[in-house]
Amino acid sequence: MKKLIAGVAAALMLAGCGGGGGGKADGDLTADKIELRFTWWGSDARHQRTQQVIDLWQKSHPNITIKGEFKEWNGYWDSLATTVAANDAPDVIQMDELYLASYAERGALLDLGTAGKNLSTTDFDANALATGAIDGKQYGLPTGVTTYSLVANTDLLAKYNVAVPDDSKWTWDDLKRIGGELSKASNGEVTGVQSWGFDIGGVNIWARQNGASLYSPDGKVAIPADVLAKYWQYLLDLSKQGIAPSASVSVERAGAGLDQSGTATNKSVFGTWWNSQLTSLAKASGQNLKLLKIPGESTATSPGAYYKPSMFWSISSRSKHPAEAAAFVNFLANTQEAADVLLTDRGIPANTKIRTALTGKLTGTDKAAAEFLDSVKVGEAPRVTPNGASDVEAILKRHTEEVLFERKTPQAAAESFIKELQAGIDAA
Amino acid sequence: MTDLRERTHKASVAVPQKEVRIPGSARSVAKHTGLILLTLVMLYPVIWMVASSLRPGEEIFRSPGLIPGSLEFSNYSEGWNALSSPFGHYLINSAIVVLGCIIGNLVSCSMAAYAFARLEFTGKKIWFAIMLGTIMLPIHVIIVPQYVMFSQFGWVNTFLPLIVPKLLATDAFFVFLMVQFIRGLPKELDEAARIDGAGHPRIFAQVILPLMLPALATTTIFTFIWTWNDFFSQLIYLTDPEMYTVPVALRSYVDATVSTSWGSMFAMSVVSLLPIFLAFLVGQRFLIKGIATTGIK
Amino acid sequence: MSAIGELQRLNTSTGGPPRKRDTRAARKRDTRAALLFLLPWFAGLLLITAGPVAASLVLGFTDYNLIQPPEFNGLENFERMLSDERLHNALRVTFTYVLVSVPLQLACALGLALLLDRGMRGLAFYRSAFYLPSLLGSSVAIAVLWRQIFGAEGLINQFLNVFGIQGTGWISDPDTALSTLIVLNVWTFGAPMVIFLAGLRQIPVMYYEAASIDGAGRWTQFRRITVPLLSPIIFFNLVLQIIHAFQSFTQAFVVSGGTGGPSDSTMFYTLYLYQRGFGSFDMGYASALAWLLLLIIAAFTAVNFWAAKRWVFYDD
Structure with a gap:
């Protein structure tokens, strides 16, 4: 029986590239032509904005093609679980607070802290950043915060x-x-x-x-x-x-x-x-x-x-191109040109520098929401939803x-x- | 052989169409009134959907009802262009998958059905039970190992995982359906053909297939509709938006946590309903024309 | 009564021993032909179906969270079923659904098929109208449409309001939610109806003609001609609708937003299985659940086949 299980396990895990990633997350970006898969859930408005950001990235990094994969909420998690099980997960993953620990503690996500020069987190509010960390490892970078x-x-x-x-x-x-x-x-x-x-x-x-x-x-x-x-x-x-x-x-x-x-x-x-x-x-x-x-x-x-992270950017631990994936997340989270397109679609940015720059450009209810966020006195963020409680x-x-x-x-x-x-x- | 076919054909032509009864007009009116009422009940949701696709998105839930304040066709143009490709792209993808599945089911299932219905071979009952058994496991526990397997084949993000299984008669529903139809056909036909010296391939192709036209039409219609609507496996196997099919694309308008583009969603639902409705309209004529198997017994 | 007499003759002839042509040579030829005809199916069974099915069986004896390799845990999953109250509830819900909705749906389908089979004006129109709801399938729109009818402010309650009755939100009340899903299933009776229609097409018209010349009434014709000759198709619909009803997933998923709510009142077996597998990363248990479901369905199907010997009429 044990042998049989091992056989099935091997067959299940063998798929895809077989275990760990290629390169290191803090290595230099490749000059070769590669492709990264990037997945998110949402509605058509988000799909359009996100595609615009991908097009922007493509201009400065013509050799690193980003393939966007969008799904609606329920289908998104079914699809993600299946691809992770088959060792075929997308490189850059939009992650939710409910699922972060379930994937991270089982080893499916990359510690973003290892990305070094490729991904900066210095402009992030420490409280917000902590919501994506488990046992000192940064598995998710909050896209935005809500309250x-x-x-x-x-x-x-x-x-x-x-x-x-x-x-x-x-x-x-x-x-x-x-x-x-x-x-x-x-x-x-x-x-x-x-x-x-x-x-x-x-x-x-x-x-x-x-x-x-x-x-x-x-x-x-x-x-x-x-x-x-x-x-x-x-x-x-x-x-x-x-x-x-x-x-x-x-x-x-x-x-x-x-x-x-x-x-x-x-x-x-x-x-x-x-x-x-x-x-x-x-x-x-x-x-x-x-x-x-x-x-x-x-x-x-x-x-x-408290500030709830609206969602996270995460990277698959089995990505073949962790350095490039980290650089892309950096582009999404830390550059003004990306923020100008994404605006508050994924929450009011957790990156304080971006948030300040953005607040001035917001109008109407978007502006009211951003101002409200600043006016609320928050305590320390609650612990991330534990593994097994998704x-x-x-x-x-x-x-x-x-x-x-x-x-x-x-x-x-x-x-x-x-x-x-x-x-x-x-x-x- | 040919004269047998002719006989069958002639027989069907010679049979008078079912006598059209001319009932008393009062009874007829009552019957039609009843049927029309039933039709309205059946169709109310569909009519509501069409009406909703013609009103501004924000109005759909604020003032529901059947009569829109103003006719708004912008949902159609907006919905058509809202995703990364025009909606027509997803219609074409779905059409390719549907076509492959129809061909697969028609050819492979009818062959398997002939064997189960007309041939005597060792272990037939067991094989038949296994065939039925294969549709008894829910897809949700099969999908992960199957995904692993197809990704080993390098088939993920192609239409192959959706079409190839149909070419290999994995859809036991249709095999069983055709078995039941073939067993309903008189055996004298086979025997007459055998006496004429026909082997099984010829009996199958020239006697059975023409006679099971209603079953083939049913298979075509259902394969069309079910494949067109099938969401789960298309969601799992098609990861690149370029490859998305209609059901996957349709759900991309929906997000329960922010606002959903209901107008676009309803409009494109109506658009995606049209091809299957047309398919049904065309297909049902074959059901009516089904060859009456009379004059042989 | 000559047509009916002939039918009865046919009927009895099927009960007799197989004809003499079943000689060894014929059987050998049959087996060779069967290999040819079943070749695609065998290939599919081996290459497509067998692997994943076997894997799911093995996984039923493991603890498997989809992300890490499965670990053998013996019969733990099956022991867990005994004390899993939500599973017991799911079984109750599913059995109720199967036993109520399948007969209702088949009765509607057969009734309408008979009505529409007789040449009448507007036949094609009605047939299409009745089939249209089935075309919607599992479209996301269904959830919204269903709320328009059965919601707190839906069509039914507006109608009841005219008589001063304050209805509940039928979909969201645990006492009535399952009933609305049964209605939804009956509403989409188009598929079995079409199969019945196709089956009715195969019944030789001359039987009816002869019978009515002999003075047999509608009811006698239905009972002595339609039912026996349509019995393989009735049987098919019965078997398949039961299998489908046991596996019913999409409608409950769409209408309840994937939750099986309110308070598990529409928690179908496969929905529960899906939630364990994908929602709670408990694919080992879900696989074990799937095999229990397979046994249940297989038992029902076997009983069906056994009973069929008594009432299904084949011409072979």
């Missing part, structure tokens, strides 16, 4: 004669009260708040404000069950008191994506979003939206807000659903969530 926020529809607030709350000292109770007023004033036309609990940001914030964190620094689940239970109790109250939509409407909107959310269709006045999503939301909504700081920060044990959002979503439909009490859901998440981490 959690409450998006308020000021047109609806004006319509129902409710003042824009003062976000420098509002609390979760304030949100509940104002939301209730709005639901009542509109006679059910809109709800005050859009339910959340379907992305991990909300849980992180809640835990941090209560002096806890979702994961401990060594990558175990660390959030106490009663803290998590209170979080779900809060969401359940919103839903049952008509402050947020009913369970089935909330679940439906959460599953439908940004364009069909309560915020985008002007059916909820407040919603939790990453600040970088403001422009997309405003475009879909057609009304005036304003970013507010998350409630509860002024009374919290420790600040809940499906945390699916687990979270399922438990939120069970709470909202009252199939599980918040306490029971909290205990089940912690157990399941920890089991995944232990198995990895």
